[in-house]
Amino acid sequence: MLLKRxxxxxxxxxxxxxxxxxxxxxxxREQLMLTGCKIGCNQxxxxxxxxxxxxxxxxxxxxxxKKVPEESVIETVEGLANGDELHPLQVAxxxxxxxxxGYCTPGFLMSSKALLAENPSPTREEVRDWxxxxxxxxxxxxxxxxxxxxxxxxxxxxxxxxxxxxxxxPVGNDILGTExxxxxxxxxxxGTWDYGADMDLQMPEGTLKLALVQAEVSHALIKGIxxxxxxxxxxxxxxxxxxxxxxxxxxxxxxxxxGYNKGDGWDRPVLCDEKVFQYGDAIAVVAADTEAIARExxxxxxxxxxxxxxxxxxPEAMAEDAIEIHPGTPNVFYETKCIKGEDTAPxxxxxxxxxxxxxxxxxxxxxxxxxxxxxxxxxENGKLIIHSKSIGIHLHHMMIxxxxxxxxxxxYIVQNPTGGTFGYKFSPTMESILGVCCLATGRPVSLVYDQxxxxxxxxxxxPAFLKVKLGADENGKILALEGENYVDHGxxxxxxxLLTMRLSQFMGAGYGIPNIRNNSYCVxxxxxxxxxxRGYGAPQSFxxxxxxxxxxxxxxxxxxFELRYRNVYRPGDTTPTxxxxxxxxxVKMMDDLRPEWEEAKKRVxxxxxxxxxxxVGISVGVYGCGLDGADSSEAYAxxxxxxxxxxxxxxxxxxxxxxxxxxxxxxxxxxxxxxxxDIKLVLCDMEFTPNSGPAGGSRSNVxxxxxxxxxxxxxxxxxxxxxxxxxxxxxxxxxxxPTKVTGKWVAxxxxxxxxxxxxxxxxxxxxxxxxxxxxAVDMETGKVTVEKFTMSVDxxxxxxxxxxxxxxxGALAQGIGLALTEDFEDLEKHTSLVKCGIPQIKDVPDDLVxxxxxxxxxxxxYGASGIGEGPLAAPHPAILNAIFNATGARITRIxxxxxxxxxxxxxxxx
Ligand code: MCN
Ligand code: FES
Numbered sequence: 017m018l019l020k021r022x023x024x025x026x027x028x029x030x031x032x033x034x035x036x037x038x039x040x041x042x043x044x045r046e047q048l049m050l051t052g053c054k055i056g057c058n059q060x061x062x063x064x065x066x067x068x069x070x071x072x073x074x075x076x077x078x079x080x081x082k083k084v085p086e087e088s089v090i091e092t093v094e095g096l097a098n099g100d101e102l103h104p105l106q107v108a109x110x111x112x113x114x115x116x117x118g119y120c121t122p123g124f125l126m127s128s129k130a131l132l133a134e135n136p137s138p139t140r141e142e143v144r145d146w147x148x149x150x151x152x153x154x155x156x157x158x159x160x161x162x163x164x165x166x167x168x169x170x171x172x173x174x175x176x177x178x179x180x181x182x183x184x185x186p187v188g189n190d191i192l193g194t195e196x197x198x199x200x201x202x203x204x205x206x207g208t209w210d211y212g213a214d215m216d217l218q219m220p221e222g223t224l225k226l227a228l229v230q231a232e233v234s235h236a237l238i239k240g241i242x243x244x245x246x247x248x249x250x251x252x253x254x255x256x257x258x259x260x261x262x263x264x265x266x267x268x269x270x271x272x273x274x275g276y277n278k279g280d281g282w283d284r285p286v287l288c289d290e291k292v293f294q295y296g297d298a299i300a301v302v303a304a305d306t307e308a309i310a311r312e313x314x315x316x317x318x319x320x321x322x323x324x325x326x327x328x329x330x331p332e333a334m335a336e337d338a339i340e341i342h343p344g345t346p347n348v349f350y351e352t353k354c355i356k357g358e359d360t361a362p363x364x365x366x367x368x369x370x371x372x373x374x375x376x377x378x379x380x381x382x383x384x385x386x387x388x389x390x391x392x393x394x395x396e397n398g399k400l401i402i403h404s405k406s407i408g409i410h411l412h413h414m415m416i417x418x419x420x421x422x423x424x425x426x427x428y429i430v431q432n433p434t435g436g437t438f439g440y441k442f443s444p445t446m447e448s449i450l451g452v453c454c455l456a457t458g459r460p461v462s463l464v465y466d467q468x469x470x471x472x473x474x475x476x477x478x479p480a481f482l483k484v485k486l487g488a489d490e491n492g493k494i495l496a497l498e499g500e501n502y503v504d505h506g507x508x509x510x511x512x513x514l515l516t517m518r519l520s521q522f523m524g525a526g527y528g529i530p531n532i533r534n535n536s537y538c539v540x541x542x543x544x545x546x547x548x549x550r551g552y553g554a555p556q557s558f559x560x561x562x563x564x565x566x567x568x569x570x571x572x573x574x575x576x577f578e579l580r581y582r583n584v585y586r587p588g589d590t591t592p593t594x595x596x597x598x599x600x601x602x603v604k605m606m607d608d609l610r611p612e613w614e615e616a617k618k619r620v621x622x623x624x625x626x627x628x629x630x631x632v633g634i635s636v637g638v639y640g641c642g643l644d645g646a647d648s649s650e651a652y653a654x655x656x657x658x659x660x661x662x663x664x665x666x667x668x669x670x671x672x673x674x675x676x677x678x679x680x681x682x683x684x685x686x687x688x689x690x691x692x693x694d695i696k697l698v699l700c701d702m703e704f705t706p707n708s709g710p711a712g713g714s715r716s717n718v719x720x721x722x723x724x725x726x727x728x729x730x731x732x733x734x735x736x737x738x739x740x741x742x743x744x745x746x747x748x749x750x751x752x753x754p755t756k757v758t759g760k761w762v763a764x765x766x767x768x769x770x771x772x773x774x775x776x777x778x779x780x781x782x783x784x785x786x787x788x789x790x791x792a793v794d795m796e797t798g799k800v801t802v803e804k805f806t807m808s809v810d811x812x813x814x815x816x817x818x819x820x821x822x823x824x825x826g827a828l829a830q831g832i833g834l835a836l837t838e839d840f841e842d843l844e845k846h847t848s849l850v851k852c853g854i855p856q857i858k859d860v861p862d863d864l865v866x867x868x869x870x871x872x873x874x875x876x877x878y879g880a881s882g883i884g885e886g887p888l889a890a891p892h893p894a895i896l897n898a899i900f901n902a903t904g905a906r907i908t909r910i911x912x913x914x915x916x917x918x919x920x921x922x923x924x925x926x
Contacts, residue, residue, distance in 0.1 A: 019081060023088050025050075026095025036082035040074070041065040043081060044092060051214040052093035052122045052207020054435070056153070056385040057467040061850045063152035064385055066123035067092045073130040073150050075123075093122035093207035096129065104172040104179050105129060106205040108165035110197045111182040113818030116156035116826065117670025118204030119386045119435030125205065127152050128166050136174055140167060140862055147857045153849065155385055155436050156670050158825030159857045160864050184818075191692055192683045192878060195818045198675035199697065200433075200668075212389035212405065212432040216307075216462045219391060224253055226453055226463040227310035229300040229317040230473065231292040234326035234542040234843075235341070238288060238299065238319065245316040246302055251309040253457060255317065256301045258289035260456040262421025265289060267448055269510035270415065272644070276352065276771045277513045279345045284508040284545075286419050286448040292321065293341060293507035294542050295843050296473030298449060303457050307464065330481055330504040330539040341507055341540040350513040350538040354520035354592055355773040357531035360487070360496040367487035367495060371567045375484070376909040377559040379504070380477035380833075381840035381852045382549060386435025387470035392450035393460035399703075400427040402450050405434045405441045407667040408710025409702050412444035420451040427451065431700035437669045438830070440474045442548035442712050443510060468847055475547020476840050478515055479504045482560035484523070486568050492579045494568070497524045497592075499534035499560060506545035512538040514644070515546065518553020520774035521593050522889070523561050525554075526602060526636035526784070527580075528589025544840060548712055550827065551888040554639045555834060558890035562635040563908055566897045576897060577613045577634050581606045584636060593769050595777040599871045601784050601810040602636065608867065609786055609808055616790055616806075620902065628792050630803070631902025635787045637889035640779030641882035642715040645768035647780075649719040650706035653681065653727035654756035655735060655745045659694030660685055662727065666720045667700050667711035671884055672819035674699065679815050680721045680877055684728035688735065688742040706758065714882030717815060718781045719761060721877035727759025765875065780875040783886025784810040787831070787894035793902045798918030800899055802832050803861050805891070810869035812881035821866065823883045829860045831891025839911050853911060 018033045025048065034043050041058075044050040044067065053076060056064035060078035067076045068091040069084065084090075096103045105128050108114075115121045124147070131138060131146045138146070143166045147159070154162060171177040184195035203209035210218070216225075229243075243255035258265050269281040288299045299319050304310035327333035333347040341347055364370055390404030400422050406412050409429040417424045429447060446463065453461045465473070480503045487496035501519050505512040519536040565583075569576035584602035591597060613634065620630035651664035662681045666673040674697055682692050698704050708720040734757050735742040748755055769776035786808040792801045805828055814820045830838075837853030840846045872879030896907045905920035 021086055023090050025090045026092060034081040036080065038081050039077050040079040040081060040084055041076035044076060046217060049217065050092050050094050051210065051217060054119055054122060055213060056119065057849055059848060061151060061848060062385055063127060063150060064120050064123040066127045066150065066152065068126050068130050071133065073127045075151065091126065093125055096125060097206060104169040107179050107182045108169040109205045110201040111184065112161040112165040113822045114157060114161050114165050115201050115204035116672065116822055117434060117436040118209055119211065120152065120154040121204050122207045124152050124154065124162060132170055132173060136170060138170060143167065144857050144862060153385060153854060153856060155383055155854065156826045157822055158829035158864065159860050160825050160862060161822060163862060189686045189691055191679050193814050193817060196675060196679065196692065196816060198672050199678060200674050209433050211386055211435050212403065213464050215391060215403065215432060216389060216464050219460060219462050223460040223462055224303040224457055225307040225310050226461055227302045227307065227314040228298045229302065229314045231295060231297040231299055233292060233321060233323050234295045234328065235324040236292040236321040237324065238290060238292060239322055240320040241300055242318040243300060246313040249309060249313040249316065251305040252313045253303045256303060256453050256456045258285065258287045261286055261452050262455055263419045266419045267444060268415045268418060269508060272514045273350065273517065273771050276350060278349045279342065279509045281509055283342045284510060286452055294544060301449060301453050303453055303461060326542040328541060328543045330502040330541060333539050333541045341542065347540045348537050349509060349540055350516055352517050352520045352536050352774055353772065354523065354532050354534040356592060356594055356775065360498050360531050360533045363496040363531055364485065364487045364498065368490050369488040369568060369572050370485065371564055371571055372483065372485040373564040373567050373908060375482045375559050375563050377480045377482065377556040378910045379479045379544065379840045380549060380838050381471060382438040382440040382474065383849055383852055383854045384436030384438060387465040387467050388446050388474060389464040390432065390446045390450050391460065391462045392454035394454065400451060400454060401430060402427065402447050403430045403432050404447050404450065405437055406431050406444060406447055407437055407441040407669055407712060409665055409667065409700055410707040411710045412447050413702065416444050416448040416451060420448050420455065422451065422455065428702040430702065431667050434669055438550045439548035439552065439712060442710060443475050467849065471840065471847060471852060472843065476544040477549035478546030480556040482556065484560040484564040486564050488568060492572055492574055492582045494527060494529050494583050496531045497529045497534060499523050501536040501560065503536065503538045504541045504543060505538050506543050507540055508545040510545065511548060512546060515553050517769060517774065519557050520769065521640065521778055522554045522557035522638065524592045525557065525638040526585060527583040528585050532592055550830065551639065551885045552713065554885065554889035555892060558635060558637060558893055559910065562890055562893035563896060566900060567906065577610065580634060580636055593778060594775040598781055598873055598875065601869055601871045605784065605786050605808045605810060605869060609788065612806055613788060616788065620790055624902065627796065628794055629902040630790065630792050631898045632788065632790045633894040633896065633898030633901055635890040635894035635897065637785035637787060637886055639714060639783050639886045639889045641713065641718045641781040641783065642763055642779045643709065643713055644778040645766050646763050647709065647715060647719050647766065648760065648762040649708040649723035651708060651720065651723040651727040651759045652706055652756055653731035653759065655731060655748055657745050659696060660690055660731065661696040661698055662724060663698045663705045664720055664724055665700050665705040665708040666716045669711060671823060672816060673711065673716065676717060676721065676815045676819060677724055680724040681728045683878055684725055684732065688732055714783065714884040714886065717880055717882045718876050719763065721880060722761035723759045725759065725877045726761055727757060730757040730759055781873050781881040783881055783883060785886045785889060787891045789891065789895050789898050791895060791898040791902060793899055793917065795921060798914035798921060800836055800912060800917055802895060804863040805861055806865040807887060808867040808869065809887060810871050811883040811886065812873040812876045813870050813879035814868065815880050820883050824866055824887045825864060827887035828864065828891060829855050831888050832860055832895065835892035835895035835910055835912060837911050837913065
């Protein structure tokens, strides 16, 4: 049955025939191709699909068409601008850098429009209340810039500001360090930035839509797969299993420390053949004419399993009777020892102040609002082209070609516009499945996860069980650190050794501790596979050490700020790996922050009551920029008739690779008079762009930034005339000189860490951070609210101010989530964005204070370091330390949910 309906959509009367049971979102997207309406959760939790229906904001994914009255007025982001004239909200969104990945942007814009129609002069708190009530989530921005944008747009609409005031405009020809708006911003605020699920709808006829047949147990032997019933479903083209895979059906997990890693890296199947290793594992794929048919048919595939014991944590997998998850490789498959300075055991005996603390860092889920998705096809040259959210297109190419059975020269990966990854897309799962299915069917294929699959079947932050012992002299100088740590990496070794090495590199980082003996182990389990997550190893390390430092301060009766101050890096100190830090900025940062710390201590005390106690905490955060050792990157610069084109593969999660590629090139090219608008970008398509390495490890600003700068420099060298002026394109061609050049940069001062001692110079640049949250603890319920967060950050020269501020706010919000709410532990409970504890606007304070330091870095492009991960290294121990300051209860595990805090408070009373 269908309904005949007339709606006014963005001011135009449309006649439609609709299924009464389908959602407004699907009609807008699939029948009208108004794909500015994004699907995040399809459950009404996230607000990405917000449109205005008869004047009210609605989450269109949960509005059934039978409930949409005839002659309804529907407004979507596509109708927000007035022709070429953007709405003040759109301009404000661009001007405040609100569209990072941009996936939440259309929903927020429509929600804001409805708010301002109802209340033209809202207070900041009213804006926050509105977004909370209407369930608008953002994972990238920390929300504060969004409130700034609404306030500014409202002022414009009231006639108090000009729309021109909202956007930065360069003075002269300088954009470095400014709020220059990213090139992708306009498409993001107008709903025309097409993500993978939008491309899915645009794929031509003949494209097969894929659905996974996934394991519903965590560990099992596969005895047989019967897909005969699925094949009978009309519209099903093929069911693909491991037998159809042309290659070795394994993803190369890459062994970074051969000789120390007991596995060979080839433990992860593309499609399970012999075993299921974790819940959600892909056993088969149904390829059909539509996604709905593929999903229905997938339910009919029967898998005969012999269920094995499932080890859902490192201790369980290490039990004496535990069987090997990968037969032939021990469950504890990698160990790294950090051996720095003297033996710590005798030292600990003599030191007057010794503490030992056990703690647990959780399995944090990434929770991007855009579920994973991608497409694959054979192009006109017979090449396999894979489009996905990959944040390492060349890296993934190296990891998957052999497994899917394609010659490396016959395959290219392209990054689609991406709605956030936070690191999970360092793992090339989707890419290999797409490749296999395209080769097996000979047809274009497209696969779009729903949010449940995104949550349950993508990698997670690897939890760690940490034991840290610190020994300090009578003045509080920490002279010895000992650690024993177990990382639960799930069933796939992929990057597990590298992650565990990070614990050697960052346990004790920021503090000049001369003697370290720290053992860290990586363990296979049957819980979710460990994938990269912003901070990668640092949140685990600082959970252990910065909690222990607070315990030490308490034991010594010393102010925790002062204890840290006495220990932060000073000239002569070295990192845990024995490297000399490239700059020493922490002392100055602490000197500057001290008056605010003293003020905060007074404030929280004055505002505490018996019912709500308040406290302030402090931690130091440090993270490195780069892949270990001599990391490198490449970019191209080409002069054209219209200007200069820059090519690199700086993958954009949403962090802003476009605007900073532009700025890196422009800062050099401006010498020849080029303006930002003369520079064209070609990014992240292996067919055209060189290997710039993955956008992980906060490396790109330094490594790809340098490569881009050098490409621009090399182009100017190639164009320079004897009189110091530069040839035009026509002159260059006429002179028979090259028009396209390469820029390559290598972190040549760096060395890999030694496998036996972890000593080395792994990173050319670091980020330095101080975290100072103020919390309120409800003594009855145990609920903790972060009321204010002050953060000092040294990221070297700021390349783009909007981007850097956005990175810090966003990471800070994720840090609050990490500390208090976010988890993926219970496979039955942690199944949606909300149930996984994603911070909503009211969970993040509006009172966020940032102090930037721009200590120039000798190895950074124009003096810059990185920023992406530093602010997520250690906000969580600072929050736990603030809870202690408020209540005297010491929490040593995250997330500190109300029940965890309440239990600690109850223990205190006893
Ligand atoms: N930047 C700058 N000036 C500096 C330092 C950095 O303008 N002094 C800019 C860079 O040009 C870049 C951004 O800040 O646009 C982050 O730079 P960098 O630290 O080099 O990190 P990458 O570009 O390599 O990005 C990856 C990093 C990581 S590892 C994760 S995970 C991450 C992140 O950045 N995931 C993100 N930021 C994210 N932001 C969003 N919105 N979504 C994600 O998924
Ligand atoms: Fe809001 Fe990415 S910009 S989710």
